Ligand SMILES: O=c1nc[nH]c2c1ncn2[C@H]1C[C@H](O)[C@@H](COP(=O)(O)OP(=O)(O)OP(=O)(O)O)O1
């Protein structure tokens with residue numbers, strides 16, 4: 001059976017990552033079970049930050065580690081907030097603060113120019129000095145809504161409008177989001193690659 005640490009402090013991510021990995025019989029442990037400080041996200045790409053977070057957790061736990069660095073790229077803002085999505089509204093900000101800041105940045109942007117994409121990069125290190133990590137990238141396209149809708153999910157989900165579903169990501173069930181999302185796509189690639197490498 002695989003044992004791994006989920007190198008994230010985000011409860012929404014933990015729920016989504018566990019939802020796919022636990023049914024495979026894998027023993028997944030959130031890093032909150034240990035008492036170490038979060039990794040500093042000093043990279044300039046999702047890939048770099050995902051590796052930094054996974055390496056940090058592998059160092060502190062001695063276990064294989066899976067990290068997720070993710071965010072929202074808004075075309076009208078030249079890809080912002082991107083890797084800065086979690087800290088968009090400043091240090092210690094909430095999801096609601098980030099949503100408010102993004103909606104005000106786009107207040108004069110018409111619907112036709114509100115395209116955005118979620119990105120999720122997963123990095124898996126078998127140990128802290130693993131020279132060949134597994135890296136997977138999933139993408140999900142949508143539109144930034146004019147106002148929040150829905151209660152499910154986390155982060156920017158209430159303003160991520162899915163034109164072909166006529167709802168936001170926060171109005172999807174957990175299973176529907178897993179099927180469509182950047183994280184679901186990256187996770188399915190990861191499971192396939194890890195199983196192929198065993
Ligand atoms: O499915 C998603 N639905 C809505 N929002 C999302 C999603 N996926 C990422 N996001 C947003 C949340 C956060 O603003 C940023 C991730 O930032 P990111 O640094 O990777 O995660 P984090 O700081 O929350 O936890 P941690 O670094 O411990 O994994 O993108």
Ligand SMILES: [Mg+2]
Pocket residue numbers: 041086
């Ligand atoms: Mg973070």
